[in-house]
Amino acid sequence: MDFDLTDDQRLLKDSVDRLIADRYSFDQRKKYMAEKDGWSRDNWAQFAELGLLGVSFDEAYGGFGGGPVESMLVAEAFGRGLVLEPFFATVVLGGGLIKRAGTDAQKMAMLSEIAAGTRLVAFAHVERASRYNLADVQVTATKSGDGWVLNGEKSVVMHGDCADTILVTARTAGSRRDRNGIGLFVVDAKAEGLTRKGYPTQDGLRAAEISFANVRAADVLGDPAGALPIVERVIDEAIAVLCSEAVGLMHEMHVTTVDYMKQRKQFGRAISEFQVLQHRSVDMFVALEQARSINMFGTVMAGDDDAKSRSRAVSATKVQIGKSGKLIGEEAVQLHGGIAMTMEYKVGHYFKRMTMIEALYGSTADHLAKVADSGSLFA
Amino acid sequence: MDLNFTAEELAFRDEMRKFFRTEIPESIRTKVLEGQHLTKDEIILQQRILNKHGLAVPGWPVEWGGKDWTPVQRYFYADEIQLAGVPGGLAFNTSMVGPVIAQFGSEAQKKKFLPATANLDIWWCQGFSEPGAGSDLAGLRTKAELIDGQWVINGQKTWTTLGQHADWIFVLCRTDPNVKKQEGISYILCDMKTPGITVRPIQTIDGGHEVNEVFFDDVKVPAENIVGEVNKGWDYAKFLLGNERTGIAQVGASKARLKRIxxxxxxxxxxxxxxxxxxxxxxxxxxxxxxxxxxxxxQLRIIADEKGKAKGRPNPASSILKMKGSEIQQWITDLTMDVAGPYIMPFAMSDEGSGRNEVGYGPEFAAAAAPAYFNKRKVSIYGGSNEIQRNIIAKAILGF
Structure with a gap:
């Protein structure tokens, strides 16, 4: 049992930390947000050069060969920098699905391009009524010749506006919430019949509403009627990465708040001298350390092959992250006071990203219900 | 990062697990797991079994019966002993006074007290808190004056846990009233049979008799009973409170209670x-x-951080263990009440001070549910209240 990093992991951490320090001041971030895509293509090329876009892919596909810990290190640093680029959509979700469901040829074609920074991917699965149920799929895929034709609508597709390739869950058999009969299709974003409407999200990232009218899929990943278990596994892995990003956000909110308290003067002294405020910032610290701790458990367990213990651990992690994140975010704003209410100041933006993460892939309440239904965390 | 333990570490865990569950009587372990109080004899019996096998005082120096264990081994010892429902060495002996005597005491004190302390031949109690010195412990006023080669102690201590069973008490006394309050305190050992000591029971809101007031009225103690140097007692007490804090997390005990719930x-x-x-x-x-x-x-992160480092000042992050560990213990007693439902209500405390609610209605575990909930309010108050822990983190970690 140890929490040490290997030499390679330490090098990775150093390089991604340096990247954030060099390229992700709050002012630089504002400039990236104003670019055409809402993020920086130049940064993306830099990420590719550092190997971050293939961090969790095998070396055979141009990847870094890392596992959950490597993804954790990158995501935590990205959280601290409040990174805008489509790392989560393209590498974690898109790359994760291709890695778990694709054939060798598909992986060779797509993962190597993701790692090189030349292919952006998004994952379209949310529907108007599905909320967090990945099995609730009404978009259809019907067999046509030797391919598949998709019809229906997908919502809140993270970075769906800029993606070159959209991965889509669609029903090939069964009724609306059946676990069987779901396929995972590869669709070219420029395909005929596909329309998308891009928009910014609350946290400064981007998403899209996408509709499919007789869209011919370019390919299918895995069994066209049996994709759900793989989708669930990749979402578990993705939640662990999101939780790591959240730890980075919480860390930055806490550090920023403590620094601000030492500088801000009222009643003739630094507000950090007031015990009531000290104690509240300590409660933030305890919440942060609890989140950091369980995130290590969640990160390691996200790689577990047993679906039940993996899901239970990941859900438990998301609950603690959600609980800690809400406390830290709300207190960061409160302890700063009015300044944190402004768009000009950085803390509010961290709070907003934290709030969006709570709503991604299941709220705290949803995951708590899942843990409650799956027995004890202590085997 | 690897959350797996080595084969040797797991073998050690299994050895501990087997020992605690086979050598310590099940009747004692069940009482602990059900949240009931133990009798004095039961506490002594299990400590002597542990000591016979060299497992009562692993945290002490090796020459006095301690173990040269790794942080992971210490973790498994604590986790397994708690999971098994074994109360373990009496904290006043094994975590508090023992390590202080071993570290700061004279050779004569070590020889006289350490073996008897490990075997619970001497039952120690703690004379720290006073009516006017709780969280502000350094404000204590019980004084000791050196008169004709003897310490003469006058004053009052309170919250003296299990003082009714104790043979000896370790007392923080003011020995110099004219210096900064932390610099005029000494650490003195005192036989409870000394004339002038009066123990008065305090009944707590759970109905039990766990704590006492102890009055000192011209209590005469041999000069050699001071530990270490005169007026250095505060340093020794702080050393001791660090020991107390890590024990307070009670992760293993909480796991066992949740399993039972x-x-x-x-x-x-x-x-x-x-x-x-x-x-x-x-x-x-x-x-x-x-x-x-x-x-x-x-807790594992704090343990991993200790690896390869000399034992020294407690990691201020261990204040997290105290704060969260105590909250969790309290939530658990609340959950037990949820399970018991209306049967938390009957109250029939016996007179002989067993601290046991002896009612005959509803499920057996329910009688202890409300007393445990009331009793566990103490855990966020003692050992440096959770607000004091926040002060420690604010100062030592956040730099306020």
Missing amino acids: RELAAIEPMGEARVLDNPKFREKLSMVEIELKALEMT
Whole structure:
């Protein structure tokens, strides 16, 4: 049992930390947000050069060969920098699905391009009524010749506006919430019949509403009627990465708040001298350390092959992250006071990203219900 | 990062598990797991078994019966002893006075006290808090004056846990009233049979008799009973409070209690179903388990951080263990009351001070549910209240 990093992991951490320090001041971030895509293509090329876009892919596909810990290190640093680029959509979700469901040829074609920074991917699965149920799929895929034709609508597709390739869950058999009969299709974003409407999200990232009218899929990943278990596994892995990003956000909110308290003067002294405020910032610290701790458990367990213990651990992690994140975010704003209410100041933006993460892939309440239904965390 | 333990570490865990569950009587372990108080004889019996096998005082220096264990081995010892429902060495002896004597005491004191302390031939109690010195412990006023080669102690101590059983007391006394308050305190050992000592019981809100007031009225103690140097007692006490804090996390004990609650909730009827079938109850239970899982990882992180480092000042992050560990212990007693439902109500405290609610109604575990809930309010107050822990983190970690 140890929490040490290997030499390679330490090098990775150093390089991604340096990247954030060099390229992700709050002012630089504002400039990236104003670019055409809402993020920086130049940064993306830099990420590719550092190997971050293939961090969790095998070396055979141009990847870094890392596992959950490597993804954790990158995501935590990205959280601290409040990174805008489509790392989560393209590498974690898109790359994760291709890695778990694709054939060798598909992986060779797509993962190597993701790692090189030349292919952006998004994952379209949310529907108007599905909320967090990945099995609730009404978009259809019907067999046509030797391919598949998709019809229906997908919502809140993270970075769906800029993606070159959209991965889509669609029903090939069964009724609306059946676990069987779901396929995972590869669709070219420029395909005929596909329309998308891009928009910014609350946290400064981007998403899209996408509709499919007789869209011919370019390919299918895995069994066209049996994709759900793989989708669930990749979402578990993705939640662990999101939780790591959240730890980075919480860390930055806490550090920023403590620094601000030492500088801000009222009643003739630094507000950090007031015990009531000290104690509240300590409660933030305890919440942060609890989140950091369980995130290590969640990160390691996200790689577990047993679906039940993996899901239970990941859900438990998301609950603690959600609980800690809400406390830290709300207190960061409160302890700063009015300044944190402004768009000009950085803390509010961290709070907003934290709030969006709570709503991604299941709220705290949803995951708590899942843990409650799956027995004890202590085997 | 690797959360797996080595084969040797797991073998050590299994050895501990087997020992605690086979060598310590089941009647004692069941009482602990059910949250009941033990008798004096039961506490002594189990400590002597532990000591006979060299497992009563692993934290002490090796020459006095301690173990040269790794942080992981110390973790497994604590986790397994708690999971098994073994009370373990009396904290006043093994975690508090023993390490202080071993570190700061004279050779004569070590020889006289350490073996008897490890074997619980001497039962120690703690004379720290006073009516006017709680969280501000350094403000204590019980004074000791050196007169004709003897310490003469006058004053009052309070919250003296299990003082009614004690043979000896370690007392913080003011020996110099004219210096900064932390610099005029000494650490003195005192036989409870010395004339002038009066012990008065305090009944706590759970109905039990766990704590006492201890009055000192011209109590004469041999000069050699001072530990270390005169006026250095505060340093020794701080050393001791650090020991106390890590023990307070009680992660293993909380795991054992949660397991028991889950078993009871699966039996206890609720309408046509069982308590465990209620999703609201399950969610409340799971939330406590999640916080405990996070705390277990926090504890492992602190342990991993100790690896390869000399034993020294307690890591200020251990204040997290105290704060969260105590909250979790309190939530657990609340969950037990949820399982017991209306049967938390009957109250029939026996007179002989067993601290046991002896009622004959409803399920057996329910009688202890409310007393345990009331009793556990103490854990966020003692050992440096949770607000004091916040002060420690604010100063030592956040730099306020």
